[in-house]
Amino acid sequence: MTADIPLDLTLGRLAPYACAPAGTRGRLVAEPESPTRSCFQRDRDRIVHSGGFRKLKYKTQVFVYHEGDYYRTRLTHSLEVAQIARSISRALGLNEDLAEAVALAHDLGHTPFGHAGEEALNTCMAPYGGFSHNDQTLRILTRLERRYADFDGLNLTWETLEGVVKHNGPLLPTRAGTTLPTTIAAFQGACDLELHTNPGAEAQVAALADDIAYNNHDIDDGLRAGLFTVEEVAELPLVGPVIREVMDRYPGLERPRLIHETVRRMINVMVSDLLAETRRRLAEHQPGSAAELRALPIPMVSFTPTMWEAHGPVRAFLRQRMYRHFRVNREMSKCKRVVRALFDLFMNEPNTLPTEWQRDITARGGDTDATVRARHVADYIAGMTDRYALAEYGRLFDMDAKT
Numbered sequence: 001m002t003a004d005i006p007l008d009l010t011l012g013r014l015a016p017y018a019c020a021p022a023g024t025r026g027r028l029v030a031e032p033e034s035p036t037r038s039c040f041q042r043d044r045d046r047i048v049h050s051g052g053f054r055k056l057k058y059k060t061q062v063f064v065y066h067e068g069d070y071y072r073t074r075l076t077h078s079l080e081v082a083q084i085a086r087s088i089s090r091a092l093g094l095n096e097d098l099a100e101a102v103a104l105a106h107d108l109g110h111t112p113f114g115h116a117g118e119e120a121l122n123t124c125m126a127p128y129g130g131f132s133h134n135d136q137t138l139r140i141l142t143r144l145e146r147r148y149a150d151f152d153g154l155n156l157t158w159e160t161l162e163g164v165v166k167h168n169g170p171l172l173p174t175r176a177g178t179t180l181p182t183t184i185a186a187f188q189g190a191c192d193l194e195l196h197t198n199p200g201a202e203a204q205v206a207a208l209a210d211d212i213a214y215n216n217h218d219i220d221d222g223l224r225a226g227l228f229t230v231e232e233v234a235e236l237p238l239v240g241p242v243i244r245e246v247m248d249r250y251p252g253l254e255r256p257r258l259i260h261e262t263v264r265r266m267i268n269v270m271v272s273d274l275l276a277e278t279r280r281r282l283a284e285h286q287p288g289s290a291a292e293l294r295a296l297p298i299p300m301v302s303f304t305p306t307m308w309e310a311h312g313p314v315r316a317f318l319r320q321r322m323y324r325h326f327r328v329n330r331e332m333s334k335c336k337r338v339v340r341a342l343f344d345l346f347m348n349e350p351n352t353l354p355t356e357w358q359r360d361i362t363a364r365g366g367d368t369d370a371t372v373r374a375r376h377v378a379d380y381i382a383g384m385t386d387r388y389a390l391a392e393y394g395r396l397f398d399m400d401a402k403t
Helices: 039-048 051-058 074-092 096-105 114-128 133-144 158-165 182-190 201-225 239-249 255-285 290-295 305-323 326-348 355-363 370-382 386-397
Strands: none
Touching: 039 096, 039 158, 051 074, 051 386, 074 096, 074 201, 074 255, 096 158, 096 201, 114 326, 114 370, 133 158, 133 182, 133 370, 158 201, 201 255, 201 305, 239 255, 255 305, 326 370, 326 386, 355 370
């Protein structure tokens, strides 16, 4: 990758282990730098203006889009993750723009219907290399966004791509019986993302900001949907003490205010814990640069062991009472059938795909190569919003629907 280093446009003073724009490893395709924005600001702006980012508005977080206007979507979740990531990064002297870019991009590869859609598409793609939303995010960022005259994808900096791909930790060595996802493996041949190391601190922040956001906001959405009660979550570690604190301070507080006050305080508790533990680790290991931080054997950004322990029962409760609630299961079962039906039809009858997708399949040899055809079909389905997938299903399988 090449870098044309501009004036350092970093906001504030960066810690030595932060990713500074002046030290970027550059972009795969060289470009003139902006006189008014740092390279990481430009990355963030390209993500925000991308088609994939806009479509997150109508992609499920837990509830399908038509179940209510007040539940989280992938878009609102990504914005919430970005806000938390920026706040943490500022407190730690990290690059806020890079952390925000990683946070905004981290869910771009999700299918319609959330994890149920991904599970169904991965099953369909099993003979053809499988499907992973993290791998699909890299496909979007480096191939599928076709908006610029000089390159496919968004031509983001090395640091942003590395952060997105590795935000949950190193990918090498792979676990026994697994291989690198197809797009990540292919991209690694053109650009070494150092998959055996931890990501930069900004990506580590984005990953845990994701945990903080979805834990707390899933409690909010689950209570709003009536899947469980305030009294039930009050029995959980982490949540219970905060609820009791709010109720003691504000006796008789109406339920919506009680829920919001609890959620905002829980976010603060988790962020404060993360900052304390991260500062302790940084003081112990004293990384002198972003490269030194990546090379350390453990992540520098982390919760305390006590917080991790409290985190487990909350996740288990949400998994059982929300993600596996029979009402959610019923919706997700229907959604999986939609994805499987669309995949089977497009694989067996690719002439039912939009014309531009048929042309792309033919140009890349997909008429005779089932693996190529399957990957294009997966790209088409993964790029759908919830409502577009349901509409497409209706157009293709409802005899009375207009095509």
